Amino acid sequence: MSADASAHVWIPKPVNGYKAVEMRATAVDDRAKPGVSKWELDTPALCVDLDKMEKNVAFLQASLKKNGLASRPHAKTHKTAAIAKYQLSTGSIGICCAKLTEAEALVASGVDRILMTTGNLSAGKIRRAMSIRKAHPDFIQAVDYEPNARDLNDAAREAGIIADVVIDVAVGTRSGIPAGDGALKLAQLVDTLPNLKLRGMLSYDGAVQHAKGFANRKATALSAMEPNIETYNGMKKSGLNTEIFSGGGSGTYNIMHHVPGFTDVQAGSYLFMDMQYLAIGSEDGNAVFTDFAPSLTVIATVVNNRFPRSLTTDAGAKALTLNVPTAGVIGEPGIAYNAGSDEFGVLRFSSPLSKEYKIGDKLEVIVPHCDPVVNEYDHMYGIRNGKVEVVWDVTARGCSQ
Amino acid sequence: MSADASAHVWIPKPVNGYKAVEMRATAVDDRAKPGVSKWELDTPALCVDLDKMEKNVAFLQASLKKNGLASRPHAKTHKTAAIAKYQLSTGSIGICCAKLTEAEALVASGVDRILMTTGNLSAGKIRRAMSIRKAHPDFIQAVDYEPNARDLNDAAREAGIIADVVIDVAVGTRSGIPAGDGALKLAQLVDTLPNLKLRGMLSYDGAVQHAKGFANRKATALSAMEPNIETYNGMKKSGLNTEIFSGGGSGTYNIMHHVPGFTDVQAGSYLFMDMQYLAIGSEDGNAVFTDFAPSLTVIATVVNNRFPRSLTTDAGAKALTLNVPTAGVIGEPGIAYNAGSDEFGVLRFSSPLSKEYKIGDKLEVIVPHCDPVVNEYDHMYGIRNGKVEVVWDVTARGCSQ
Numbered sequence: 001m002s003a004d005a006s007a008h009v010w011i012p013k014p015v016n017g018y019k020a021v022e023m024r025a026t027a028v029d030d031r032a033k034p035g036v037s038k039w040e041l042d043t044p045a046l047c048v049d050l051d052k053m054e055k056n057v058a059f060l061q062a063s064l065k066k067n068g069l070a071s072r073p074h075a076k077t078h079k080t081a082a083i084a085k086y087q088l089s090t091g092s093i094g095i096c097c098a099k100l101t102e103a104e105a106l107v108a109s110g111v112d113r114i115l116m117t118t119g120n121l122s123a124g125k126i127r128r129a130m131s132i133r134k135a136h137p138d139f140i141q142a143v144d145y146e147p148n149a150r151d152l153n154d155a156a157r158e159a160g161i162i163a164d165v166v167i168d169v170a171v172g173t174r175s176g177i178p179a180g181d182g183a184l185k186l187a188q189l190v191d192t193l194p195n196l197k198l199r200g201m202l203s204y205d206g207a208v209q210h211a212k213g214f215a216n217r218k219a220t221a222l223s224a225m226e227p228n229i230e231t232y233n234g235m236k237k238s239g240l241n242t243e244i245f246s247g248g249g250s251g252t253y254n255i256m257h258h259v260p261g262f263t264d265v266q267a268g269s270y271l272f273m274d275m276q277y278l279a280i281g282s283e284d285g286n287a288v289f290t291d292f293a294p295s296l297t298v299i300a301t302v303v304n305n306r307f308p309r310s311l312t313t314d315a316g317a318k319a320l321t322l323n324v325p326t327a328g329v330i331g332e333p334g335i336a337y338n339a340g341s342d343e344f345g346v347l348r349f350s351s352p353l354s355k356e357y358k359i360g361d362k363l364e365v366i367v368p369h370c371d372p373v374v375n376e377y378d379h380m381y382g383i384r385n386g387k388v389e390v391v392w393d394v395t396a397r398g399c400s401q
Numbered sequence: 402m403s404a405d406a407s408a409h410v411w412i413p414k415p416v417n418g419y420k421a422v423e424m425r426a427t428a429v430d431d432r433a434k435p436g437v438s439k440w441e442l443d444t445p446a447l448c449v450d451l452d453k454m455e456k457n458v459a460f461l462q463a464s465l466k467k468n469g470l471a472s473r474p475h476a477k478t479h480k481t482a483a484i485a486k487y488q489l490s491t492g493s494i495g496i497c498c499a500k501l502t503e504a505e506a507l508v509a510s511g512v513d514r515i516l517m518t519t520g521n522l523s524a525g526k527i528r529r530a531m532s533i534r535k536a537h538p539d540f541i542q543a544v545d546y547e548p549n550a551r552d553l554n555d556a557a558r559e560a561g562i563i564a565d566v567v568i569d570v571a572v573g574t575r576s577g578i579p580a581g582d583g584a585l586k587l588a589q590l591v592d593t594l595p596n597l598k599l600r601g602m603l604s605y606d607g608a609v610q611h612a613k614g615f616a617n618r619k620a621t622a623l624s625a626m627e628p629n630i631e632t633y634n635g636m637k638k639s640g641l642n643t644e645i646f647s648g649g650g651s652g653t654y655n656i657m658h659h660v661p662g663f664t665d666v667q668a669g670s671y672l673f674m675d676m677q678y679l680a681i682g683s684e685d686g687n688a689v690f691t692d693f694a695p696s697l698t699v700i701a702t703v704v705n706n707r708f709p710r711s712l713t714t715d716a717g718a719k720a721l722t723l724n725v726p727t728a729g730v731i732g733e734p735g736i737a738y739n740a741g742s743d744e745f746g747v748l749r750f751s752s753p754l755s756k757e758y759k760i761g762d763k764l765e766v767i768v769p770h771c772d773p774v775v776n777e778y779d780h781m782y783g784i785r786n787g788k789v790e791v792v793w794d795v796t797a798r799g800c801s802q
Contacts, residue, residue: 017525019502019802042502042525042802076743098744099715101420101443118715118744121702121761124418124443144705145760173708174745206742301522304545307574314500314519317773318801321722341607342477342772343499343519343801344575359546360522371743372718376776378799397799398779400719400744401420401443 015360017042020379023391036388038299038381039362044319045299046377047364050384052295053083053271059292060253060270061091067257070264072096072115072246077268077371079396080380081109088113094138096266100125101399103132103139109395112136115246117168117202117266118175119148126151130159140244142202144168144177149190156195165196166244169231171205171224179203179227184234191240200244201235203228204266209251210276214283221252225259232261250292251280272296274370275325294366297330298373300345302361311335311357313345315365320345321372328366337365375400416761418443421780424792437789439700439782440763445720446700447778448765451785453696454484454672460693461654461671462492468658471665473497473516473647478669478772480797481781482510489514495539497667501526502800504533504540510796513537516647518569518603518667519576520549527552531560541645543603545569545578550591557596566597567645570632572606572625580604580628585635592641601645602636604629605667610652611677615684622653626660633662651693652681673697675771676726695767698731699774701746703762712736712758714746716766721746722773729767738766776801 019042023034038047064071073087076098084095084106094113097103103114119142120129126148133139133156143149143165156163167190169183170176177183183201191198205224211217236242248256248265256262269277273294280289298319304312320327320339327337327345332353338346345365357363367373374380375397382390420443424435439448465472474488477499485496485507495514498504504515520543521530527549534540534557544550544566557564568591570584571577578584584602592599606625612618637643649657649666657663670678674695681690699720705713721728721740728738728746733754739747746766758764768774775781779798783791 015523017523019525042523044801118704121704122416122418122443124420148760170705170707173711174713174742174747175705178707206745303519303522304571304576306571306579310574312575315801317722317770318776321718321773341575342770344607346575359549369718369743372722375719376799376801398777400445400716400777 015362016040020381020391023381023388034388034391038383038386038388041299041381041388043299043301043362044315046374046380047297047299047383048272048380049293049295049297050382050389052293056270056273056292056295057087057090060267063254064265067254069257069262072264072266073271074098074117074249074266074268075102075106075111075396077374078271079105079374079394079399080392081106081111081395082390082392083271084111093264094140096268099400100129101401102396104128105396105399107132107136113138115140115142115166117142117204119144119168121148123151126155127158130155130161130163133163134159134161140164140166140199142166142168143186143190144170144175146186146189149186149193149196153193153195162195162197164199165190166199166246167201169201169203169228171203171228171247172207174206176202176204179231183231184238187235187240188238198241200242200246200263201228201232203245203247204249205247205252206249209249210280211251212279213281214285217251217280218255221255222258229259229261236261250277254283254291269370272370272374274367274373275328276369278328278366279325296367296370296374298327298365298367300363300365302357302359302363303344305357305359309349311347313347313363314343315339316341316344318342318376319373320365320367321369321376325368327368330364330366332363339368416763417441421782421792424782424789435789435792439784439787439789442700442782442789444700444702444763445716447775447781448698448700448784449673449781450694450696450698451783451790453694457671457674457693457696458488458491461668464655465666468655470658470663473665473667474672475499475518475650475667475669476503476507476512476797478775479672480506480775480795480800481793482507482512482796483791483793484672485512494665495541497669500801501530502802503797505529506797506800508533508537514539516541516543516567518543518605520544520546520569522549524552527556528559531556531562531564534564535560535562541565541567541600543567543569544587544591545571545576547587547590550587550594550597554594554596563596563598565600566591567600567647568602570602570604570629572604572629572648573608575607577603577605580632584632585639588636588641589639599642601643601647601664602629602633604646604648605650606648606653607650610650611681612652613680614682615686618652618681619656622656623659630660630662637662651678655684655692670771673771673775675768675774676729677770679729679767680726697768697771697775699728699766699768701764701766703758703760703764704745706758706760710750712748714748714764715744716740717742717745719743719777720774721766721768722770722777726769728769731765731767733764740769
């Protein structure tokens, strides 16, 4: 499957090869325009088409606004301070972070309206979270466990602050405290602890984001949220603060407004898209999810063409991570791309391709799943009209702790 | 399956949490002994048990020596200058690199006996490879394509050097020039080009490394090498230099000496092991590959235990990459570890575990496949007797270009 079959695949030879460090050396500021063609980049090269990404940002904002919701995009997808700042400057009310080191890296690069969607369990991490909160009053910490709430309260007192907290209420069986009495009691506890300030609750359903077919996805998402809505109502009835009721993602951004009291969507992948999201289907019945344009690609070089019905590229597991679903080569829907080798992509096809690929030719690939792919690269190239406009550091790359 | 069921899984609470940067701040030199328990590290933490790794290195060296071969370990596995230096100091004749940026990073950290196992195709990469060669006469470059050999010769002339070259001859259908007349002609061409010096050939069979069962692996490996042996004989008969005939890996290190003229093995994973290699079986008939000890692990924290027959950890796709084969929890063979979520490991089990896991408890995990996992981390902790002895930078992490 290719979502963008009209794109070019042919590139002129010879290619010179530019490193990110060389591009930055010529840059005068963050919006430098080196003007090098994306086909000249050292490969594998992580690229984001800026027109498409900006369109995705605008579309999400407009769609959520129409439905009375805000966006609080998840930085775990892009890990890039420049993109977080762009999201905040275009109307997002905050940025979510999954890991403490991710939050620390973004804070150090000037992103401060951060909601940490997972708890910090060790004494060291709790202290560090509270030291972010001390310097940045808009920092909000999720909690899903009573002893952790007490530890957090102690750390906040030690830091001399009253820390903002949301309760992470599980949807499904992965993270968060199960909905119901336990969650309500935890919210009540947080409300009584002197150095914590309850701000509301989170309910993120990871599993439903990739459910195929809009009607199915909507029914599944809303049914899974029923116990959480009860917990939300219980919190409200108890007089607890519910100003934040956050969750949802790129697959449910246009569903969550049906949840009473819901305030903001934590979408991440909407920026970039990937083969996984392209396959979930749109509200209009299209089997391809066309709401957002696939802006994120990896440029790869053909390193072998001498075996029948096969090409080898320089982009394998370390360039594309997950092998399922397979990567998609733009313009070549007949290619099955196996990224299971560490250093090589092995491409097989049974019918003729759109052109004959020579050794040294390049391909543009839509990645299997965007988040872990971005996490492989120290920088990404911002591309406009096929040319490099900016080289971004992936600020929080590898910050999984 | 667990290869080391005797290891501890219980750890004392509370855990403080140490960051790599804190550990390095207390370190006085490369072999600093912070003495912190591995269970106190910020998780997910990439750890290598130094006793096991050193034993693996010694075992490979002894085994290859007995069979008349040398080792030229592949740095694509560890990407770590400190480990490359250890390998060179314990008898390896050189280090292999898969990508130019990997070689550049290791060279910059003082590793110089490098063989690049893949060609560099762009003009920029060719020039950079020749500038490594100019500064480090032990640098050897693989070539598998006639125009590339001519480009390399031009770049070597431009750099004022005569560059050492090996021909990469394919085994299977992934990388390298197919064995036979074409390969022989390429070797003859390299031999005639004035600024290249032919040193021999490579033949690495990636697919056979994980073939299950030693007898099957041996038969498959040797049969796949037959056309390459013919090419080697052809080179020899033509009077070409064949002083290097390199290939093989951790799955075939004790097979390749049956290949006439073979000189050295490019094993990488033998240092660390992983679930994929543990499953290939040993020469003694054991279904577990016991030749090398699983030294590489990731420490993870339990973040949820409130759903039936399930635990959630903080180590998902960004901490363990490939989800197949699944990761193995040491001491808990009954756990099926799904690392498909970006930030979370989802562990399911049907029979009771060895203990009751609380939120905040830690687990030690053998990774699915070591190479891409190491490539996720900026540093790894060298552990001896359960305590941190050293924190290593993963020098060439993310150097996939």
